[in-house]
């Protein structure tokens with residue numbers, strides 16, 4: 627699965643192919659890239675609010691990976707069961723509580 631390398635400090639996303647699977651460092655600030663789901667649509671660099679939301683979700687283990695409304699009904703690529711990612715910080719606060727058990731554990 628392809629993914630995007632994202633630098634939250636520079637608010638930039640770099641597309642990467644399958645071969646570069648190791649997280650690299652951002653050429654601009656030297657921070658480690660964060661691998662994001664290829665479906666992630668990076669906001670515009672100037673859109674601070676949108677990036678604040680992205681960072682907030684990241685801090686709680688969400689990098690736009692698939693999140694299922696009901697995990698007990700889990701089937702691969704069941705689009706009806708996919709939860710929509712929040713568009714505002716308020717929605718995000720509910721989202722991280724509701725889907726806490728689906729947060730990625732490698733980020734804390």
Ligand SMILES: [Zn+2]
Nearest residue numbers: 633636652655
């Ligand atoms: Zn950077």
